[in-house]
Amino acid sequence: MHYDKIVERDAAYAVARAALSHTRPKRLHTQDYHEILWLVNGKARLHLDDGRRVLTEGDLVFMPPDCAHGLQGSGEESHLVNVIVPTSEVxxxxxxxxxxxxxxxxxxxxPxxxxxxxxxxxxxxxRAVTLESAPRSTLHLEAFLVPLLAELAQEARDLPPNLPDWLAKALIAADDPEVFRDGAAGLVAQCGMTHAHVARTMQAHFGMTPSDYINARRMAFAARQLAGTPDxxxxxxxxxxxxxxxxxHRLFRKQFGMTMRQYRIKHQKSVIQPV
Structure with missing residues (x-):
């Protein structure tokens, strides 16, 4: 897919909303632009060359150019918002x-x-509503992107400023179930370093092992599933x-101080559709 074929002439970006089809994509597609998309309701499958990722409400995806992918709704109606950003702007x-x-x-x-x-x-x-109603200018695109990036950087688990870039990127990637599903090995693979080097670096910066870190991400994901799904x-x-x-059960109780059943009863709620 080409940016100049789907975006109005001279537009710095495009915004769209869609309800995802439950039909599996017949083929994966690539694009020559960056895309930011997020689920505001439901679940979805993100199909990639190396498998698929399960997306849930609140998952934010930064899709790079030339990454073959396709989206499929799952369960109840799946609604997403996406922002198309040309590579030059990035x-x-x-x-x-x-x-x-x-x-x-x-x-x-x-991604x-x-x-x-x-x-x-x-x-x-x-912010997307504001972006959608604004002129398609670089100014308004950056007014959307800069606060988002600042928010993500600020809350990126308070990563130390001197943290090696290879580890910072790996920790961000480790929020993906496709990564933490493989345990510490999944994190180490993202780092491109030896397990011993990753372990020493994480111990120096965080005082924890790769396994400790990954298990914390696993439990955070489990908590979201308990609160937001009937799984x-x-x-x-x-x-x-x-x-x-x-x-x-032991890991969950250690992190949250209660059983998974207690957590689900306390936190499960109806899905809220953001305005």
Whole structure:
């Protein structure tokens, strides 16, 4: 897909909303632009060359150019918002704010997926409404992108300023179930370093092992599934890559101070559609 074929002439960006079809895409497609998309309701499958990712309400995806992909709705109606951003705008933004490259991945790379909680999702959707009604100028695009990037950078688990860039990118990627499902090995693979080097670096900066970090991400994901979906414990265990249910229960209780059943009763609520 080509930017100049789907975006109005001289427009710096495009915004669209869609209800995803439940039909599996017949083929994956690529594009010559960056795309930001997020689910405001429901679940979806993001199909990629190397498999698929399950997206839930609040998942924010930074899709790079030349990454073959397709989307499919799952379960109840799946609604998404997407913002199309030309590569030239990303390059210009990254020149002034290098941290943008942590989220806008290089051409042909895997997408970066970050979960937004209900408050952050509401802010994001509100900004999208403003962007949608604004002139399609670089000024208004940056008025949307800069606060989003600043918010993501600020809350990126308070990453130390001297953290190696390879580790910072790997930790962001580790929010993806496709990564943490493989445990510490999944994180180490994202780093491109030896396990021993990754472990030493994480111990120096965070005082924890790769396994400790990944298990925390797994439990955070499990908590979101408990609160926002009817998925069974065994289904959630499979999603996060834990086959030992007793170990799963121990990890969850250690992180949240209650059982998964107690957590679900306390936190489960109806899906809220952000305005």
């Amino acid at each position: 390059v210009a933004l990254a020149a002034r704010h290098p941290i943008a490259t942590r989220f806008f991945a290089a051409r042909g790379s895997a 970066v997926i970050i979960h937004r909680d209900i408050r952050a999702l509401s802010r994001l959707s509100s 069974s414990l065994s289904e959630i265990a499979t999603e996060i890559g834990l086959s030992n249910m007793a170990h799963f």
